[in-house]
Amino acid sequence: MNTDLDLLMEYLPFIIPIALLQFGLAIFSVIHIIRHPHYRFGNQVMWLLIVLFIQFIGPLIYFIAGRGDEDGHVH
């Protein structure tokens, strides 16, 4: 157990920023999905699942491909 803790401490400088970025991005995307309910394809539940469960790539796909236009037109 002790060695596990040591190992964790050793990697903490990596884990903290990655976790922060990851959660920050996930939360930001969730807020965006809920506040802009227009998507190029798919529905809200699908995008929420993608954003929450696929780390980094999920939000990326949402913002590149899934996000509807600002004026709310659905393509």
Place this chain on the structure above:
Amino acid sequence: MSPWFGFLKKEWTESVKSYKLLLTILIFSVIGILNPFTAKITPALMENFMPEGTVLNLPEPTALDSWLQFYKNFPQMGLFIFILLFSTMMSKELEKGTLVILLTKGLRRSTVITAKFAMGFAYWTLAFLLTFIITYSYTAFYWDQTIVQHVFLAAGCVYVFGLLLFTITLWGNTYFASAYGGLLVTVVAVITLFIIAIFPDSATWNPLQLLTGPPQMLTGDVVPKEMLTPFLVAMGSLLVFLLGTILHFNKKRL
């Protein structure tokens, strides 16, 4: 404010509003952190996943491992995502016809291309610096960096290659006026470079050398002088593609 800076400002606002700034900062910081992280954790992972009793003599990771990860992740993942993010710069406007109003109001056509190029240039610089500085800081913190040579120069090569690919994407994007056109042209260009690289002689001038050379540069197997011709060829083709984009757009029917 001159029309050029006005258009640049419009590009900037657009990129912020379409979350490109946010995504660029996030993705490239993550890549920057992942490089040293992967280098450091790989031996520990291998030990844990090997069956009980296997004797593994894995050497301790060094600064070189961290930089090798940089040259694996940054051009592959980073450059790919960057091209994907900025591949619709022209096609979006051409498809929607938003440029027509500006152009009829007297905006010069070359302004459009040069401002867009400048924006992509700035974003690529930002992305590169983010990843490089983060990887550099972590590597300097964990390892002794004196064993790697030409750290800055080697990274600069990848930067120039990324710029070349971005310019090719911009050209394809303008020429075919569709997002897929730009991507397709870029993919074809990369494949062509790889095919050329099959011939060993081409290593003296092939711009792809800017991508495959840097890891060897770190160990001193490739001297910076060998990079000069590929660099010049890359810069030359960059200018040709940029001029090509401007000339084509000047004649393009909107």
